[in-house]
Amino acid sequence: MSKSFPTKAGAAAWARALEAQIDTADLSPAIRDLRTMTVADLLRRYEEEVTPTKRGALYEKARIKFMLGHKVAEERLGSLSGAAVARYRDDRLKTVKPATARRELVILRHVFEVAIKEWSIPLPGNPVKAIKVPKDSEARDRRLEHGELAKLFGAIGPRTAWYLRPFIILAIETGMRRGELVSLAWAHVDLKKRTAKLPTTKNGRPRIVPLTPRAVEVLSSLERSAARVFPVKEDAVNLAWQRLRSKAGVEGLRLHDLRHEAVSRFFEYGLSIPEVALISGHRDLRMLNRYTHLRPETVAEKLAQALQEPS
16 A cells, blocks of 8 residues: 655654554455455456457466466465566466466456456555566467478368368468458458458457459359358368378478468568558557568569669
């Protein structure tokens, strides 16, 4: 508890009065609650009231469930300190990657923020802000190497999932995320205007993706036998991708790397930053930069063309 005063005498008088209240337990109900309330109480309320409003609610519930099973959940709010959160961080870093520990601490930090600002829990501060949070993972720079796409398509056989080839092509041609492609509905595809609308995206904002001629060609070739372009589940796509990648002998390439490939190609085609952001849906230019991995040889070719003397 803290308060500012114009004079030292006034501050000292307030402190003495407050200490007297503490000695006689004559505190406000909210402050007394800190003696009995625990981190678990905040986590459960957050899970019930805040988590359901998020698109990643399922994943967040799993992380909260783990935190509830850790000793940090037993900490009483009245004696909670950054040291308790630091112990949780150190315990997690023994078994998970820094990026995973960071995501969990970000949730915990928001739990305390909501408790202070919206639930009027009189915490003296946010204990997560008192510790060093692990850094985010390094941006991946994996792109399709020469011949890898041919290997992937060459490994597609009669027993391969029918949707995998068009799925891969559209991922490269549109820059859509796996979940966005899976949820893409035919009702939102306009081949005449060459656009595809995504009403729900990761950042919560809808976007309209302009389609390349190749994307239009692929979509035109697919049967409209269901409401969605790809009437399958995300897990099925992921498993089919892993089997294909293994069969093709393409190591270290994730399905999400095709989004990196797409964004990088858009810049190599000469599109501007706003134009690429329109397609990819990035609102943060720093994140867009994480997805951009231009090939030095491509830039060298552009420089040669730009600096070539006219004949």
